[in-house]
Amino acid sequence: MELPLGFRFAGVSAGIKKKPNTKDVTLIVGAGPLVAAGVYTTNQVVAAPVVLDRGRTPSKSLRAVVVNSGCANACTGTRGMDDAVRMTELVSKYVACGEKVEPEQVLVMSTGVIGRFLPMEKIEAGISAAAGQLREGSDSFLDAADGIMTTDAFRKVIDRKVEIGGKTIRIAGMAKGAGMIGPNMATMLACILTDAPLKPEQAQRLLRRAVDRSFNCISVEGHTSTNDTLLLLSSGAAGGESLSADEEAAFSKELNDTCIALAVQIPDDGEGATHLIEIDIQGAPSDAAAHKIASTVAASNLVKTAIFGADPNWGRIVSAAGYAGVPIETRVLRLVVNGYLLFDRGEPTSFDEQEVSSAMRSNRKTSIQLQVGYGPGDCRYWTSDLNEAYVRFNSDYTT
Amino acid sequence: MELPLGFRFAGVSAGIKKKPNTKDVTLIVGAGPLVAAGVYTTNQVVAAPVVLDRGRTPSKSLRAVVVNSGCANACTGTRGMDDAVRMTELVSKYVACGEKVEPEQVLVMSTGVIGRFLPMEKIEAGISAAAGQLREGSDSFLDAADGIMTTDAFRKVIDRKVEIGGKTIRIAGMAKGAGMIGPNMATMLACILTDAPLKPEQAQRLLRRAVDRSFNCISVEGHTSTNDTLLLLSSGAAGGESLSADEEAAFSKELNDTCIALAVQIPDDGEGATHLIEIDIQGAPSDAAAHKIASTVAASNLVKTAIFGADPNWGRIVSAAGYAGVPIETRVLRLVVNGYLLFDRGEPTSFDEQEVSSAMRSNRKTSIQLQVGYGPGDCRYWTSDLNEAYVRFNSDYTT
Numbered sequence: 136m137e138l139p140l141g142f143r144f145a146g147v148s149a150g151i152k153k154k155p156n157t158k159d160v161t162l163i164v165g166a167g168p169l170v171a172a173g174v175y176t177t178n179q180v181v182a183a184p185v186v187l188d189r190g191r192t193p194s195k196s197l198r199a200v201v202v203n204s205g206c207a208n209a210c211t212g213t214r215g216m217d218d219a220v221r222m223t224e225l226v227s228k229y230v231a232c233g234e235k236v237e238p239e240q241v242l243v244m245s246t247g248v249i250g251r252f253l254p255m256e257k258i259e260a261g262i263s264a265a266a267g268q269l270r271e272g273s274d275s276f277l278d279a280a281d282g283i284m285t286t287d288a289f290r291k292v293i294d295r296k297v298e299i300g301g302k303t304i305r306i307a308g309m310a311k312g313a314g315m316i317g318p319n320m321a322t323m324l325a326c327i328l329t330d331a332p333l334k335p336e337q338a339q340r341l342l343r344r345a346v347d348r349s350f351n352c353i354s355v356e357g358h359t360s361t362n363d364t365l366l367l368l369s370s371g372a373a374g375g376e377s378l379s380a381d382e383e384a385a386f387s388k389e390l391n392d393t394c395i396a397l398a399v400q401i402p403d404d405g406e407g408a409t410h411l412i413e414i415d416i417q418g419a420p421s422d423a424a425a426h427k428i429a430s431t432v433a434a435s436n437l438v439k440t441a442i443f444g445a446d447p448n449w450g451r452i453v454s455a456a457g458y459a460g461v462p463i464e465t466r467v468l469r470l471v472v473n474g475y476l477l478f479d480r481g482e483p484t485s486f487d488e489q490e491v492s493s494a495m496r497s498n499r500k501t502s503i504q505l506q507v508g509y510g511p512g513d514c515r516y517w518t519s520d521l522n523e524a525y526v527r528f529n530s531d532y533t534t
Numbered sequence: 535m536e537l538p539l540g541f542r543f544a545g546v547s548a549g550i551k552k553k554p555n556t557k558d559v560t561l562i563v564g565a566g567p568l569v570a571a572g573v574y575t576t577n578q579v580v581a582a583p584v585v586l587d588r589g590r591t592p593s594k595s596l597r598a599v600v601v602n603s604g605c606a607n608a609c610t611g612t613r614g615m616d617d618a619v620r621m622t623e624l625v626s627k628y629v630a631c632g633e634k635v636e637p638e639q640v641l642v643m644s645t646g647v648i649g650r651f652l653p654m655e656k657i658e659a660g661i662s663a664a665a666g667q668l669r670e671g672s673d674s675f676l677d678a679a680d681g682i683m684t685t686d687a688f689r690k691v692i693d694r695k696v697e698i699g700g701k702t703i704r705i706a707g708m709a710k711g712a713g714m715i716g717p718n719m720a721t722m723l724a725c726i727l728t729d730a731p732l733k734p735e736q737a738q739r740l741l742r743r744a745v746d747r748s749f750n751c752i753s754v755e756g757h758t759s760t761n762d763t764l765l766l767l768s769s770g771a772a773g774g775e776s777l778s779a780d781e782e783a784a785f786s787k788e789l790n791d792t793c794i795a796l797a798v799q800i801p802d803d804g805e806g807a808t809h810l811i812e813i814d815i816q817g818a819p820s821d822a823a824a825h826k827i828a829s830t831v832a833a834s835n836l837v838k839t840a841i842f843g844a845d846p847n848w849g850r851i852v853s854a855a856g857y858a859g860v861p862i863e864t865r866v867l868r869l870v871v872n873g874y875l876l877f878d879r880g881e882p883t884s885f886d887e888q889e890v891s892s893a894m895r896s897n898r899k900t901s902i903q904l905q906v907g908y909g910p911g912d913c914r915y916w917t918s919d920l921n922e923a924y925v926r927f928n929s930d931y932t933t
Contacts, residue, residue, distance in 0.1 A: 176857075177857065178853060178856040178857045179856040179857070179861070179862055179864055180852055180853050180855065180856030180857075180862075180864055180867070181856075207849075209849060209853070210849055210852055210853075210877065210880070210882060211881075211882065212880055212881040212882070213881075248847075248849065249847075249848075249849025249850070249852070249853060250848060250849040250852075250877070250882045251882070252882075314836070315836060315850075315853075317857070356834070356835040356836060357833075357834075357835075358834050358835065358836045358850070358853070358854060358857075359853070359856075359857035360853065361849070361853045361856065434756075434833075435755070435756075435757050436755040436756075436757065436835065436920070436924075436928070437713070437714060437755060437757045437928055440924075440925050440928035440929045441928065441929065443925065443929045444928075444929025444930045446929060446930055448647075448648075449648075449649060450606070450608060450609055450647065450648025450649040450760070451648070451714075451757070453579055453609055453648070453649075454577060454579050454608070454609075454648060454714075454757070454758070454759065454760045455757060456579065457577040457578040457579030457580075457758075457760065458576070458577045458578070458579075458716070458757075458758035462578070463578055463579075465578055465579055468579070478609065478649070481609070481611055482610075482611035482612075483609060483610065483611070483649045483650070483651075521835070521925060522925055522929070523922040523925045523926065525835075525839075525925075526839050526842065526920060526921055526922045526924075526925055527922065529835070529836055529839035529840065529843070530839045530840065530842045530843025530845060530921070531843045531845055
């Protein structure tokens with residue numbers, strides 16, 4: 136992997152998750168001060184670490200991120216807030232990497248079951264162990280990515296290297312999430328790292344722009360989490376004082392593409408998913424309207440079960456667009472699924488149901504293209520299908 | 535059953551539904567002119583019969599309602615509109631009951647698969663046969679209620695008799711619906727009959743009031759249908775010219791209770807449902823805010839699967855309330871499930887998970903009481919759980 140310069144990583148097993156020998160504490164530490172930006176859940180019920188991180192970003196002098204999986208530290212009241220702060224103190228106590236890391240220079244992310252207190256002895260042992268294993272390089276980066284997973288069936292990482300203004304700039308990211316995915320400003324947990332020379336406000340602005348077309352355009356079942364956090368950390372180790380306007384534009388495009396490529400992995404791993412559903416809305420009055428239509432179609436259990444069953448029951452898609460709460464032109468409505476035209480200017484087409492069903496069954500990705508008018512708004516959105524495995528999994532998550 | 539005076543009913547099998555010998559054409563005919571009110575889906579993608587009925591209610595001179603199941607006549611363009619009008623002409627042609635029924639005096643309801651054309655030869659044979667079987671009394675009323683069902687596991691009817699102002703007034707109703715239930719002004723198909731002496735605008739006003747706390751407070755998966763229609767038909771046969779203000783208030787209360795009792799049967803029959811979920815939101819800023827929180831909790835697949843699994847995973851309920859988009863007071867949040875206090879003023883309580891799980895498993899009804907602040911708004915809302923049977927059923931509905 137091509138990892139940004141200036142970061143060290145570790146992921147260890149601390150016994151927080153039920154399953155033995157699975158990594159559940161992750162550390163990401165900068166060799167020097169890091170520029171940091173963050174976007175967070177808009178849920179009013181927020182986990183303690185989100186409250187803590189919100190007050191610390193954007194920043195130009197962050198040093199570390201500590202993550203635990205297996206317990207969300209959400210709905211845990213004042214004790215939960217104390218525990219989150221304590222995690223930053225433990226990082227300060229155990230990490231020896233360049234200058235001393237102050238507790239205020241640490242961000243925290245937690246994920247797992249809501250409403251339970253963190254097992255702080257295990258957390259301390261985990262942070263201490265992770266601090267001793269901090270390394271540069273792919274192996275430790277992948278350990279760190281493993282340590283943030285919960286119900287994920289696979290690890291979600293990305294890396295890319297680009298030349299911008301004669302400098303080599305690297306961007307890498309890790310994310311987790313397969314359920315309780317309905318981001319509204321951010322998603323479960325994701326962390327993007329770069330060595331580009333960014334300023335704090337610039338990092339915040341570019342991250343917010345990137346999130347609108349990536350993490351805000353995915354869902355599994357549409358349940359907005361209490362812990363959604365997306366961080367961008369920049370070490371500046373690629374060199375240079377700052378990016379020119381042209382360089383910023385080039386970097387912004389790379390950051391957007393990175394976020395999309397990482398975000399799409401989440402619904403692709405939607406709990407039990409057998410299909411990744413890609414929804415393209417075209418011709419809406421605005422991008423926001425297109426987003427609302429796309430997210431409404433994506434949230435429909437009837438659409439999701441039909442796609443699981445490879446059933447070209449297109450009325451469910453069209454009718455979901457109709458109750459999204461934004462104006463559509465029903466006489467213009469045009470629906471194409473996996474390349475087949477099923478509904479054209481408000482009239483049904485005659486198509487071979489078995490042929491379309493067969494195409495839906497044999498492709499992991501189901502493509503839905505819906506034209507809703509002649510407006511300038513569009514949105515590309517991703518979700519997963521809904522099947523019996525999702526139900527089984529989610530009916531006995533805590534008990 | 536205690537049925538309102540002045541109505542005749544029939545339900546016959548016309549071969550529209552795949553399953554042989556199941557009733558799929560229903561007629562409800564007034565001995566004389568009927569006062570009629572209707573509320574309809576707010577989906578922008580609407581079925582042809584909804585367009586037709588909207589233009590004909592409220593009215594003081596309706597005569598009949600014809601219903602077919604097995605085909606929704608939705609997304610069928612101009613041909614679908616022609617077919618709906620043709621159904622009213624067929625009722626006029628075949629029904630001989632008192633004065634001649636004009637096509638313009640007929641309402642139409644259709645339900646079933648979206649995007650297919652009505653088999654008009656079968657429809658004509660069905661209307662002709664039903665016209666010959668029109669009778670007063672419970673047997674024909676129940677035939678009519680059977681004729682409107684699609685995926686329903688049981689027939690949904692209600693009847694009640696009350697004394698108002700010295701007069702005996704009867705109210706009866708039938709409804710259908712088990713999937714694609716996310717009403718927004720009305721629900722799938724329901725028809726309330728009464729012999730109270732109502733005026734058209736009065737009927738419309740009372741029906742709209744009744745719907746807000748009944749059919750607008752239920753969901754199965756939250757998918758708003760293209761065909762939602764709720765009608766109120768009054769024959770006036772109970773006698774008297776009109777209701778006094780006191781009598782209207784008494785009638786309105788009965789109508790509300792009737793609508794609630796009928797509406798609750800729909801999520802209780804939610805496709806594959808093993809639990810009826812009753813959600814009480816208290817202390818919201820307004821009733822509308824309470825409704826929004828309740829419907830958001832009801833729409834969460836994570837809440838619904840947890841209840842299917844009798845898993846007291848209360849964080850899912852509280853977090854769903856947090857993203858409903860209306861202000862809540864997180865320090866006041868108080869959650870009681872089946873009588874057990876699980877979350878109190880923003881702090882988790884210690885409770886016996888096995889005991890609560892056991893109570894959830896052994897009761898068909900799961901009661902959720904959530905206080906979100908100290909405001910005056912409240913809402914009682916009903917939905918069903920989500921389980922594997924729902925997924926299986928909906929993954930191969932048309933193919």
